[in-house]
Amino acid sequence: MKNGFLPCLRGELWKVFHARAFYIALAAGLLIQLYNVVWNIEYVQGIYNSGPRHADGDTRSLFILWLSANGTLAYFLFRWLFPLLALIPYGWSYRSEAQSGYCNQMLTRVSKGGYFTAKYIGTFVSGAAVIAIPLGVNLLLNAMICPAAVPPSYSMVIPVHRRDIMYPLFFSHPWLYSILWLSISALWGGIMAGLSMFLSQFMKRNIFILILPCIAVYLSSYVMGSWAIDDKFLIFGYFVRTYAMMFSEMGVLTAVGLFGGLAIFSRKEVI
Numbered sequence: 001m002k003n004g005f006l007p008c009l010r011g012e013l014w015k016v017f018h019a020r021a022f023y024i025a026l027a028a029g030l031l032i033q034l035y036n037v038v039w040n041i042e043y044v045q046g047i048y049n050s051g052p053r054h055a056d057g058d059t060r061s062l063f064i065l066w067l068s069a070n071g072t073l074a075y076f077l078f079r080w081l082f083p084l085l086a087l088i089p090y091g092w093s094y095r096s097e098a099q100s101g102y103c104n105q106m107l108t109r110v111s112k113g114g115y116f117t118a119k120y121i122g123t124f125v126s127g128a129a130v131i132a133i134p135l136g137v138n139l140l141l142n143a144m145i146c147p148a149a150v151p152p153s154y155s156m157v158i159p160v161h162r163r164d165i166m167y168p169l170f171f172s173h174p175w176l177y178s179i180l181w182l183s184i185s186a187l188w189g190g191i192m193a194g195l196s197m198f199l200s201q202f203m204k205r206n207i208f209i210l211i212l213p214c215i216a217v218y219l220s221s222y223v224m225g226s227w228a229i230d231d232k233f234l235i236f237g238y239f240v241r242t243y244a245m246m247f248s249e250m251g252v253l254t255a256v257g258l259f260g261g262l263a264i265f266s267r268k269e270v271i
Contacts, residue, residue, distance in 0.1 A: 004109045004110040005117070005118060007109075007110075008106065008114060008115060008118040009118040009121060009122070011118075012119055012121065013122055013125060015090075015093070015122065016089065016122050016123075016125055016129075019089060019090060019093075019126075021088050021089050021092070022088075022089035022090065022126055022129075022130065024088065025085050025086075025088040025089045025130045026130050026133060026134070028081070029078070029130060029131070029133070030133070030137065032074050032077050032081075032134065033067050033078070033134040033135070033137060033138035033141075035077075036066070036067045036070065036074035036075070036138060036142075037141045037142060037145065039072055039074065040065050040142055040146060043060075043065070044065075044145055047060050058147065059151075059157050060146050060149070061146060061147060061148070061149045061150060061151055062139075062142050062145075062147065062149075063148070063150055063159075063170070063178060064157055064158060064159050065142060065146050066138055066139050066146075066178065067138040067139075067142075068135060068139075068182065068185065070159075082131065082185075082188070082189070083192040083213055083214040083218075084214055085130055085131065086126075086127035086128075086130060086131055086188075086189040086190070086192040086193045087192060087193055087195075087196055087209070087210045088130075089126040089130050089193070090122060090123045090126035090196075091123060091126075091127075091193050091196035091206075091209055091213075092206040093119065093122070093123065094196070094197060094200040095203065095204075095206055095209060096206070098200070103115070112268075113262065113266065116261065116265050116266075117258075117262070119197065120194055120197050120257065120258050120261070120262075123190075123193045123194055123196060123197060124191070124193055125190065126193055127190045127191070127194070128186040128187065128189045128190035128193075129189075130189060131185055131186050131188070132182060132183075132189070135182045135185055135186075139178060139179075139182065148174070148175070150170070150171055150174050153171060158170070165243055165246070184246075187250065191250060191253050191254050191257065192213055192214075192253075194253075194257035194258060195216060195253060195256065195257045196209045196213060197258065198256050198257050198260045198261040198264075199212055199213065200261070201261060201264040201265060
C-alpha cells in the first residue's frame with residue numbers, strides 16, 4: 001500500500017525553498033518593495049520640510065503609503081507582476097518532473113492523489129511566500145518611516161471606499177486591516193501558482209504555464225468585477241466591493257487548479 005504522502009510533501013516543501021527560481025522571484029519582489037520604501041522616505045521628508053500637513057488628511061500615513069495601498073510606480077509594478085511572481089518559483093515543477101520521468105518514479109511510492117496534492121501544496125506555498133514576504137517586509141520598513149496615523153474618513157487620500165469590504169476596520173483597527181490584506185494577497189499568490197497544476201496537464205512548454213494564469217486572473221477579475229474599471233484587479237490592493245465577489249473568484253480558481261488538475265491527472269497511466 002502506498003502511504004508516502006507526508007515524505008512526498010516534505011520533499012516538495014524542501015524543493016520549494018531550495019529552488020533558485022524561488023529566490024529570483026523573491027528578489028524581484030523585494031526590489032520593488034524597496035523602491036516603494038525609498039520613494040516614501042523622500043516623500044515623507046518632503047512633507048516634513050514643507051511644514052504644515054495637507055488639508056485633506058495626513059498624507060504621511062503608513063496605511064496609505066505602504067505597497068498594498070500606495071498608487072505609485074512600485075504599486076503598479078507589483079500589481080501587474082503579481083501573478084508572474086507567484087508562478088515563477090515553482091509553477092514549472094510538475095511539467096519538468098513529468099518530462100524527466102521523476103513523476104513516474106514518485107508514483108511507485110505514493111498514490112496519484114497523494115503526489116498531486118503534495119505537489120499542489122508545495123506550489124501553493126511557493127506562490128504565497130513569494131508574495132507575503134515582500135509585502136510583510138514593506139509594511140515593517142514603512143512603519144519605521146511613516147507615522148501610523150489614519151486619515152479621517154472624509155479625506156481624499158484614503159485608499160478605501162465606503163462600499164469596500166472591511167471599510168470600518170480600516171479606521172478602527174488599521175494594523176489588523178493591513179495584516180488581513182497582506183494575508184489575502186498571500187492566498188492569491190498561492191491560488192495563482194496553483195493554476196499551473198491544471199495547465200501543466202495540457203501545456204508542453206513552461207512559458208505558457210507561466211503566462212496563461214496571468215491572463216486568466218486578469219480576465220476573471222474583470223468579469224467578476226461586473227466590468228467595472230475600479231473593481232478590475234481583485235488580487236491586490238484595497239478595491240474589492242463584496243466578500244461574495246472575492247471568495248467566489250478564489251473558489252473557482254482554486255477548484256480549477258486543484259480538483260480540475262487532479263481529475264485529469266488521475267486518468268493518466270503510469271509508464
